[in-house]
Amino acid sequence: MDNLHKRRLSTEEYHSEQGCEFPQFPHDSTAEEEEEEEEEEEEGQGEDIEDMVNCPTNTQASTEHDIVPNHAAASTPRLPPEIILAVLQHVHPAQILDLRLLSSNITKDMDTHFLYHTIQRVELISYLSPKEERLFKYTHLAPKDYWDFTFVEATFDRMDDQPDGKAAWEPDGAHFRIDKAWFDTFRRIGGTFALGNAWGDHVRQCLDLENPPQVYGQLRWCVKIGPAVLDFGIEDRDELDIELVERKNSDEPGNTLSIRVKNWKRMLMNFFREERVLKTVMEQTKDYPYTYNHVEDSLRGMRRKLLRSKIDEEDRDDYGYIWMFDNMTPLWSNFPPLRELSAMEVAENHAIEALMLLRKEASISKRVRFSLRKLVKERTAMYADLQKLCQLFNKWQEKVLDLSNLGVSTHRYEDLDPNHMTWSKDVVDRELECLKIWKEQKPQIAQMVAILNANNAIATLDEAAVDDSGDLQGI
Numbered sequence: 001m002d003n004l005h006k007r008r009l010s011t012e013e014y015h016s017e018q019g020c021e022f023p024q025f026p027h028d029s030t031a032e033e034e035e036e037e038e039e040e041e042e043e044g045q046g047e048d049i050e051d052m053v054n055c056p057t058n059t060q061a062s063t064e065h066d067i068v069p070n071h072a073a074a075s076t077p078r079l080p081p082e083i084i085l086a087v088l089q090h091v092h093p094a095q096i097l098d099l100r101l102l103s104s105n106i107t108k109d110m111d112t113h114f115l116y117h118t119i120q121r122v123e124l125i126s127y128l129s130p131k132e133e134r135l136f137k138y139t140h141l142a143p144k145d146y147w148d149f150t151f152v153e154a155t156f157d158r159m160d161d162q163p164d165g166k167a168a169w170e171p172d173g174a175h176f177r178i179d180k181a182w183f184d185t186f187r188r189i190g191g192t193f194a195l196g197n198a199w200g201d202h203v204r205q206c207l208d209l210e211n212p213p214q215v216y217g218q219l220r221w222c223v224k225i226g227p228a229v230l231d232f233g234i235e236d237r238d239e240l241d242i243e244l245v246e247r248k249n250s251d252e253p254g255n256t257l258s259i260r261v262k263n264w265k266r267m268l269m270n271f272f273r274e275e276r277v278l279k280t281v282m283e284q285t286k287d288y289p290y291t292y293n294h295v296e297d298s299l300r301g302m303r304r305k306l307l308r309s310k311i312d313e314e315d316r317d318d319y320g321y322i323w324m325f326d327n328m329t330p331l332w333s334n335f336p337p338l339r340e341l342s343a344m345e346v347a348e349n350h351a352i353e354a355l356m357l358l359r360k361e362a363s364i365s366k367r368v369r370f371s372l373r374k375l376v377k378e379r380t381a382m383y384a385d386l387q388k389l390c391q392l393f394n395k396w397q398e399k400v401l402d403l404s405n406l407g408v409s410t411h412r413y414e415d416l417d418p419n420h421m422t423w424s425k426d427v428v429d430r431e432l433e434c435l436k437i438w439k440e441q442k443p444q445i446a447q448m449v450a451i452l453n454a455n456n457a458i459a460t461l462d463e464a465a466v467d468d469s470g471d472l473q474g475i
Contacts, residue, residue, distance in 0.1 A: 078105050081113040088114050093228045094279040096272045111265075116169035119156060119264050123224040124176050124232070124242075125358060126152040128206050130350045135202055141189065144418040148185040151358075152207065154178045154259045174264035175245065178257060193256065207259075208244050215343050216321055217307050219351035222358060223271050229358040230274045231303065231351075232267065241267065278302055288332045292352075295359075297331045300352055304328065361421045372428075376420050379431055382438045389445060392452040399459035 084106060091099065100107045128150045129136070136146060154176035162171045191199030205211050206220055213220065221232035221242060232242065245260045261267055281298040290297045308325050311318045324344040329336050341349070364372075416431075417423065423431075438445075 081109045084109050085113055085117055089117070092275075093225050093272055094275040097269075097276050112167070112169050115265055115268055118225065118268055119174055121225065122156060122176075122268070124154040124259055124261075125222040125224055125229070126154075126207050127219045127222065127351070127354045128152060128203065130353070133202075135198055139189070139198075145185060145189055147419045148181070149189065151354075152178060152182055152203075157258065169265075172263050172265075174261045176259040176261070178259065204244070207257075209242055215347040217303070217344050217351065218347045219354055222355065223267065224358065224362055225268075225271060227359075227363040228271075228275050229355060229362050230271055230278070231355070274302070274306075285332065289334045291329060291331050291333045291336045296352055296356060299355060300348065301331050303348070303351070357421060372420050375428070375431060375435070378435055382435060385438070385442075385445065389449055389452075392449060392456065395456050396452050396459070399456060 088096070088099065088110065096110070100110050130150075131137075131146060141149070157175045157177040159168065159175070160171035160173035186199065186203070189199060191197060191203070193200040193204070195201075205214070209220065219231065222229050223232050241262050243260050243262065245258045247256050247258050278298055281302055282294065285298060286294065288297075292300070304325065308322075311321050311325075313322065321344070324342045327342065328345050328348070329341075416427065
């Protein structure tokens, strides 16, 4: 029981560190939110199932089962694949490989039914460089356009064509379709795939792994499964496991590219292995001091080890990479050195920033996601309300007091990043407090709007509209 308790605690700590640090959102109950609560209850049931599956006694029992005679094993009832699939879809990716060891039957079902079901939930994400990219700076790309453009998201479309009578999971290749909204943004900012177009050339350089990376260690592709996001195929020495495919007879004008994963089963197994390694590193270093934070140091350490393992130390061309790895900022240190960073470490910083953002977005609950969208919507309404009041007040100053240069500034709204996933906990808390004050003052704001409207209306009247007694004629 002590071992079970320790394992459960370590699992809970891992899940809590993977989550984002958003506060509790106060909100009223609505029909939409009640639906979100029902979904959360279903997720809670899934977590209970996961706890049962993670019990160490299951592993012990499976070990005993493996050594019993064949006739006894044959008489043991086997769970249908549908039940195993229903349980496994609630398990965190870091624990999948451990569950494959329970029995040979479970291994067989996981390598067929489960992997085929999982590939249909996979989302491939390509990262097209940070805001500091020269192309983005020189073209003065708007912040919203940057976020709509920089992450290319692709969802499962179909498997490779196969002869009739074959199982659905037998083909090696899987095709993914790029989101139509990304192509809309790509065309809106002036991008085409014609030769010489700066946007098209940049996209192909990042997406097509046949092109060498700008810097060794550059983040180009990620895999997202449930609450986890990691680099694509980082453990493979063959980096050409993904290719761009021209879509013929596309039903979406302008959507001419799709993504083909050459070996989707190897991609999934790599992903589960990497996520398990990350979980193990986090458990082993939970009491260490850190340079950045616990999750980030663990992720950086894992990527450095995997990327370093792909370098040929006997190749003179790789000596520069070895030197840069040896001189990177040390991890698990209280005092990171202040010095000029190498190009490889700058690329690592950009990669980790993107991965941490994507993992944060993937790990938050549906309730927090809904509350964030509600916060953005209410904040937009608050800004519009205050902007209207500001305009009325400026007009009143100009007409009545002839002070057109004074006014109320509300420019702080534009200072926030349009991607609310980048907001820190302090920013969210501050905006929630502003919304609280705004809601409390809405009656007073409405009175001020009414008074200013009346004064501005009177100020625009001709003198002929007012009689000698000061009353408006016709009233």
